[in-house]
Amino acid sequence: MTQPITIIAEGLVRERHRAGLSLAEVARRAGIAKSTLSQLEAGTGNPSLETLWALCVALDIPFARLMEPQVNQMQVIRRGEGPTVTAELADYKAILLATCPPGARRDVYLLMTQPGSERLSSPHSLGSVEHIIIAQGRALVGLSGSPVELNVGDYISYPADQEHIFRALEPDTLAILVSEQN
Template identity: 60%
Template sequence: MSPNDGAPLAIIAAALQRERHRAGLSLAEVARRAGIAKSTLSQLEAGVGNPSIETLWALSTTLNVNFARLVEPPRNTVTLVRAGSGPSVASGTADYRTALLSAGPPGARRDLYLITAEPDRTHRSAPHAAGVVEHLVLGTGRALVGPAEDPVELGPGDYLGYPGDIPHLFRALAPGTTAVIVSEHI
């Protein structure tokens, strides 16, 4: 593969370094696990060499990332949504609003939401797709959250992970309650 074949070597080099550091692995360990020479990996991380598709697939498997993460340029690396400025959607059954802060890019399996709620009624959610897990961190206030059959009371800073593919609920117990939810699609 050469720079004119579609995936510039600089993008591959940066991606390999980024993903290797993210995984906390040494150059030698990644090379060993991928079944390539350490010198080959060193050259690729330096932006030189001629990686084959097989080498890149072996590296993506070893680093536990999609192949595309090694050959596509990074997308928006910084996204800012100021408090109260993102579009939000209100519940029809409770004083509860959700704003999508970040949709997972193609191939990703997560979405990030900001929840604002006031104590009045319980917001009940029908089961989402099979395998969905929700991760919630309460920012302010207090809330009753989780599976409809066994919700948990949370305070600021508390984290709760629960299956999103069963009926679940969110009930603010204090004015000005906020939370961040990551919806993970397994």
């Protein structure tokens, strides 16, 4: 089980980077010593509740976000799976694949790919997530150490702040890519 100070340390680093602030600036805004914040981010400090609240105010985040571990996990939804809502007056189903966290930015791409050359991507910015749906063909997709074979209609999400891969397994493979940055 992860220790609370480890979760707090990871949360402080994550949220400070997300805000684009230096260690010195967050410490100044929170009214604490830069060395104290440095220790907390290293997971070696013992913060008081007041210090944590001051840091949350300085980072403009709710207290709960600092206490929640980052959940960037890979998720695969096969065609026809997932929470589904059906319309009463039409032959129409909506399957929820992913929700957007507050303050996130999403870019949508159509990927047109061929077998023979894989796309190995370096890690993107901290907290980035990619979502892919295969529209045509088959592909090997996901984290470079554990990619998943996807077929038409399959969905995957994975933390894009880790090295990841897309390899077409059939000619003219098409996919929808949604890139999410926090």
